[in-house]
Amino acid sequence: MLRAGAYAGLVNMIHSTHAFERRPHVVFLNPGESAERGTGQHWQLVSSFMGMAAMTFNMQLEVLYAERDHLLMQRQAEEVARRSFPPDYVIIVNEKMAAQQMLKVLAHSPSKILVIHNDLTSEQRQYVGNEREKISNWIGTLTANAELGGFRLMKFLYQRFGRREVNVIGITGDPNTPVSLERAAGVATFLNQTANGRICQLVFSDWSRADSHQKARVLLARYPEANVMWAANDTMALGALDAVKLNNAHVLVGGMGALKEALESVIHGGLAGIVAGDYFVGAWAMVLLYDYHWGKDFAKHGGPRLKLDYLGIIERTNARRFADVVFRRIEAFDVRPYSKHLNQREGSYDFNLKHLLKTTTRSL
C-alpha cells in the first residue's frame, strides 16, 4: 500500500514536472481492492506496473479502485463519462461481465477505451459489437492468453509429478469472469491430451484464499486419490496449499499469478510452480496506448483485439530472480523496449517476460 502511494506520488510529480506538456490522460477503472483484503495484490500490482509505465512514457494515469464491487465500477465509469474534461483513454476490465455496460456508458465519451485482462464474451460482443465498430471509441482489447497459461501450468505440474497418473482438482475463479474459464480450459486441454491425466473436479471460487482453502479441504476429503491441485490465481493456490499441508496430503499445488507470497512459497518449496505475468497487463496496455497516442496504432500489429502470450512458469529455480525484479526493484521496470513508437520493430507485439528479465538484469 505504501508502495502504491509512492507510485501515486511519483505520478503526480511527473504530472507537475511536465505540466506545460500535452500529456495523455489515462483512467484505469481497477476492479480490485486498493488495499489487500484477502484476494491478493494482483490488481494493486497491475496499477503499480501501469504507474511505472506511465511514468516512463510521461503519461497521466488515474486509477479508480472498485473494491471488487462491479456496481461501484459501473458508477465510476458513469462518473468518468460525465466529466467535463474527459480523459484521453479509459482502461476497463470485463470483471464480472461489467464491461458491456461500461462500454455503453463510455461510448458517448470522447475518451478512447481499452479493455484489458478479461475479454468480452461472444455473447456480449453480439450486443456491443467488436472494437472500432458500433462503439468507435473502443479502440482495442488486450488480454493474456489465459488458456495457454493454464495449459503451461498443468504441463509443468504433470512433468513435475514425473508424468505419472495425475488426478487433478481445479479451483478456478468466478464463472462470470471469462479468464477463469479460459484458464480452466487450458488445464483441461492439456489433460485431454494426456493419457493418464484425469480431472477429479473443477470448482469455482471467489478468488479468495479462505474460500480456496475451505474448498480444497473438502475436495481433498472428497477425492482422496487426488495428487495435483491448481488454482486460477496465486491467492487461491496458497489457500489450497494450506489445505494440503493441513491434511498432510501429498499433492502438488500450482497457481497462476506471481504475487509476492506466492513467489516466496515457490522459493520455499510450497507451491510447485506458478504462472506469472498477469499483473503486467496494465503496463502492456500503457505501451499500446503510448504507441497509439503517438501514431503507432497497435491494431496494425495484430489487430485491435490482442490476445498475447506473455505468461510464463515461475518455479523454484527462477522464482527468486523474478521476485527481485517485481518486488524489490520495481523502479528498474522498463517498458520502453516493448514500444513500437520507440523501437522501430515490425510484427506483432512480444511481451515475453524474458525481455523484461533481461532488461532488469541489465539494469541491475
Next chain:
Amino acid sequence: MRVRAKFSLRSLNLHTKLMLSLVVLVAAVAGTSASMLVEHERNSRLLALGDRATRIADLFSQSLVLPLWNVDLRAIENQLAALAPNPEVAEFTVTAAGYGTVATVKGSRHLNDGESVVRVRAIEYDPPGNAPKEKIGEIRVVLTKAVAQEAINRARQAIFAIMAALLAVLYAASFLLLKRMVRSPVNRLEKMVDKIAGGDLDARCEVKSDDELGRLAARINYMADQLRTSTLLLQESERKYRSIVENAVEGIFLLDQAGNLAEANPAMAQLLGYDNACDLTVSAESDGRPKSPFSLSLTATLFKTLNADGEIRGLELQLSRLDGTPIWVQLNARGLMGSEGSLRYLEGLLTDVTARKHALEDLQLQRDRLELEVSERKWTELELLASRERLQQLHAHQEAIREEERKCIAMEIHDELGQLLTALKMDLSLLSMQLPTGSAVIQKAEEMRELIEQTIRIVRNVVSHLRPTALNYGLASALEWLAADFSRHTKIPCRFQSTHPEPNLPDPPATAIFRIVQESLTNVARHAKASQVDVTLANTDAGIEVIIRDNGQGFNVVSARAGYSYGLHGMAERARLIRAQLEVHSKPDRGTLIRLRLLETFEKPQSH
C-alpha cells in the same frame, strides 16, 4: 354429609337443577372437546412440524447439491441462513462426505433433549452422463418442538378461554331462557294450582308457548275446566241424589257396628215413626238409651251376614216403630269399608213390606182355595175324558153295528130282493114270449122289464152304497172299484195304484180305510174341481199307507178344521178308531194330498 348433600340437592328448585345439569353437561362436553381439540391441535402441529422438517431436509438435499459440489460455502450458508430465522429452526448442519461439517447454522433457541425433530438427508450429485449418483454429503435439519409446544399452549389457552367464554355465555343464555321458558311458567302453574286447591275453580293459566310446559298449562286449564264441570256435575248429582234420598219412599240409612244409625233419610224416620231423620240419628247417638231400631244382636247378625256374603239382599225383618208397633221391612244392604280396609258401616235400604206381607198372606189363602178348585176340576176332567173314551168306544161300536147292519141289509137286499127281482125278470121274459108280438101288452111287458132292470140297478147301487161288494174281495179290489165308480160318476179320471201285495186286513179297518178314501173322493168331487185324482195303496214293512192326491184348487186345512167340516172330522175319527195317522196337506191352488198311515198290523181273522 351425603345426607345433607342429598337434602340440599333435593331442596333445589327445578331451574337450579336444570342449570346445574346443563353446567355439568356442558362442562363435561366442553372439557372433553377442548381436550380433544388440544390433542388434535398438538398432533397436527407436531405432524406439520415433522412434515416441515422433512420438506426442508428434502429441499436442502436438492438445493445444496450444486453448492456443496462446488464447495460454495457462502451459498450453502446463505441457503441455511435463509431459513435460519425461522423460530422453529434449531440447527442446520451440512456435512461433506469424508470431511465433516462444512456449514452449520443454529437457531436462537436452546434445544432440550427430546424436544427436537431431526431429519437427515443425503446430498447426492448427479453427474452428467450415465454415471451413478455420488453422495457428496448430508444435510441434517433439526427443528425444535418448543415453538409448536408454545403454539399448542397458546391454542390450549385460547381453546379453554373460548370454551369458558362459551360456557359463560351459554350459562347466561340458558339461565335467562330457562327462567323465561321454565321457571316463570312453572311459577304461574304453581299459583294456578294453588288457586284451584284453594277452591278457585275459575283460575286459569295463560298459555304462552307450545312446548311441554305450554301443553301442561293447557292440560291443567283443561283439567280445571273438567274439575269445574265435574264439581258442578257433582253438586248437581249430590243435589239430585240427595233429593232422591230425601224423597225416597224407602228408608236409607247408615248403620255402624254399635247399632247406631249414622245417617238416615226422612223416609226412614217416617217408616220408624220418627218426626224427622235427625231425631233418629241424634237419639241413637247421644241419648244412650236403647232407642235404635236395630238391636245389638240384630246389628251383629247383619254385619256377620255382610262379612260372609258381601251383601244382604231381600232380607225381611220385623222391626218396631217408635210407638212400639211392629212393622215388616225388607232390607237390602252392603258394607262400607273404612280406610283401614275393615267393614265399618252397613249401608241399607229399608222398604216397608208390612202391607205386602199382609197381602201375601191373603194371597196364600186365595192360592189354597184355588188349588182346591183346581184339584176338583182335574177330577172332573178325568171323568170327562173317561166319558169321552166311552163315547168313542160307543161310537166305534155303533159304527161297527151300522156297518154290520149295512152289510146285513145289503146282503138281505142282494140276496132276497135281488133274487126276487131276477125271478120277476125271468118271469116277465117268459110271459113276454107268450104274448103276441107287437101287441100293446108286449109293449107294456117291455116297459115292465125295463122297470125291473132299473130296479135291479137301483138295488145294486143301494147295495153297493151300503157296502161295496168288492170289499168282500179285499181292500185293493174295493179301492179299485171305488176309483172306477168315481171316474164313472164324476167323469174325473181317477187312477188307482197298488204297489205292493194287497194287505190282509180285518173288516173294520179295511172298511174304515175304504170309507176314508170314499169320503176323500166325495170331497174331491164336490169341492176340488180337480182334473186328475190318484189313489195309491202301499203295503210295506213300515205299514199300510194310502194316499189320495188331486190337482184341484186345494183348501186351507186349518180353517177347514176350525169350521164345521164334518167330512174331515169323520175321516179323522175313523182313522183314530183304527189307530191310523191321517195327514191332510193342502194349500189353495196347490191340490190336496191325504195320507193315511196304518201303523198297527192287523191280523185278519181266518174265515171258516
